[in-house]
Amino acid sequence: xxQRKQASASAPKAKKPQSLxxxxxxxxxxxxxxxxxxxxxxxxxxxxxxxxxxxxxxxLDALPPKPKAIIKPLSWxxxxxxxxxxxxxxxxEHRGLKAKQRKLTQLTQRMTAWVAxxxxxxxxKSLPQGSVWGQTSLLADPGARRLGLDCSFPAFGNLVDTIxxxxxxxxVNVVMRIQQEFDLPLQAVYQSMRGPIWxxxxxxxxxxxxxxxxxxxxxxxxxxxxYRRTVFNTVESSYYVCREFSxxxxxxxxxxxxxxxxxxxxxxxxxxxMCWFVLERVSPTKTRxxxxxxxxxxxxxxxxxxxxxDAEMSEFDLGTGPEEAQQLRFKQALSEAYFPxxxxxxxxxxxxxx
Numbered sequence: 001x002x003q004r005k006q007a008s009a010s011a012p013k014a015k016k017p018q019s020l021x022x023x024x025x026x027x028x029x030x031x032x033x034x035x036x037x038x039x040x041x042x043x044x045x046x047x048x049x050x051x052x053x054x055x056x057x058x059x060l061d062a063l064p065p066k067p068k069a070i071i072k073p074l075s076w077x078x079x080x081x082x083x084x085x086x087x088x089x090x091x092x093e094h095r096g097l098k099a100k101q102r103k104l105t106q107l108t109q110r111m112t113a114w115v116a117x118x119x120x121x122x123x124x125k126s127l128p129q130g131s132v133w134g135q136t137s138l139l140a141d142p143g144a145r146r147l148g149l150d151c152s153f154p155a156f157g158n159l160v161d162t163i164x165x166x167x168x169x170x171x172v173n174v175v176m177r178i179q180q181e182f183d184l185p186l187q188a189v190y191q192s193m194r195g196p197i198w199x200x201x202x203x204x205x206x207x208x209x210x211x212x213x214x215x216x217x218x219x220x221x222x223x224x225x226x227y228r229r230t231v232f233n234t235v236e237s238s239y240y241v242c243r244e245f246s247x248x249x250x251x252x253x254x255x256x257x258x259x260x261x262x263x264x265x266x267x268x269x270x271x272x273x274m275c276w277f278v279l280e281r282v283s284p285t286k287t288r289x290x291x292x293x294x295x296x297x298x299x300x301x302x303x304x305x306x307x308x309x310d311a312e313m314s315e316f317d318l319g320t321g322p323e324e325a326q327q328l329r330f331k332q333a334l335s336e337a338y339f340p341x342x343x344x345x346x347x348x349x350x351x352x353x354x
Contacts, residue, residue: 107143138239140262145214149241150221172307174334176342178291182353186281189289189353190251196352197253197277201242203230213239213261229261235268253277259299272296291349 018026074082138148182189203210211229218227224244231237239258244251256274260266278290297304298313307330311318316333318326 103143107141107147110139110141110144136256136258137260138258138262142217146217146221149214149218149225149227172297172305172310172334174293174295174338176293176338176345178289178342178346178349180289180346180349180353181282182287182289183285184287184353185285186249186251186279186287189287190279192354193277193279193289193349193352198242198244201240201253201255202226203228203240206230208232229264236270237264237267238270238273239264240273249281251279267299269298269300271298289349289353291345293345 136148139145199205209231211231213227213229215227218225222243226240226242228240228242229237230240239261240255241257242253242255244253246252254274254276257272259270259272272295274292274294276290276292278292280288280290282288297307297310299305305313307327308318311330311333314333314337316330318329318333320326
């Protein structure tokens with residue numbers, strides 16, 4: 001009995017469970033110890049960096065001082081030379097700007113007169129109605145020449161709607177109009193017709209000598225543009241500008257001719273000729289072609305010929321009677337003379353589209 005009691009007395013006592021308050025107190029103690037170790041580590045590293053900074057500063061202070069550069073002022077002769085050189089450059093630039101100003105002033109004056117010459121307000125009252133555009137001239141000055149080529153024919157391109165809607169004039173202006181619709185998309189008709197149309201615009205379908213002019217200037221304006229001289233005979237040449245304009249729903253090919261080119265001989269006789277090929281999107285699967293050929297009255301020795309003179313040149317028999325009746329017979333004779341041409345052109349255009 002005695003031995004059993006001694007054995008039980010020597011056994012370790014069981015650990016008493018901790019309360020929640022004791023656990024929290026233990027965690028707070030651990031956190032304080034961690035913060036204390038962190039602060040000690042921070043102060044040690046800070047002191048080490050400050051010691052290193054002081055050591056580096058002592059090394060910098062021990063370096064020999066950098067010699068200061070001595071700036072020597074320029075002499076009066078050197079200053080005068082610099083100002084003289086700058087003055088020469090300024091004078092050269094001034095002369096260049098003055099020359100450019102004179103050139104632009106002359107160009108402006110010439111272009112102002114050129115535009116005014118095409119104004120209906122400045123046109124001679126004796127000119128037939130609708131013929132002022134036939135008086136356009138192309139100037140010799142390269143700058144004015146480029147502007148003339150570029151500016152004239154967008155206006156001609158915009159005239160197409162007026163010519164299509166109103167072909168009646170008091171003078172001997174011949175207007176031939178063809179309209180055709182195709183059950184094809186716009187791009188399909190355009191791809192088929194562009195080559196043949198440009199062949200006609202380049203003069204390849206006519207038996208006359210053709211000379212392409214100012215190709216560098218023309219191509220700098222528009223790749224889809226040409227300027228050509230077509231010689232009909234010893235007294236008449238025509239100076240054609242041909243150009244293509246396009247929008248998503250409309251493509252226009254336009255040709256017009258200058259009355260005079262200052263770098264070429266003047267014509268003894270001349271006729272204002274223009275033509276348009278207009279492709280329009282009617283629907284996604286339908287395209288309308290409208291073609292207009294326009295011939296104005298002839299100018300002979302600087303004077304427009306009358307409709308009676310035109311009838312005599314064409315050998316039309318107008319008979320006798322009142323002037324109104326003769327004019328009516330003249331128009332009828334013109335229609336009969338041009339109808340076969342329009343009929344043939346229509347068949348040619350239909351072949352182009354197929």
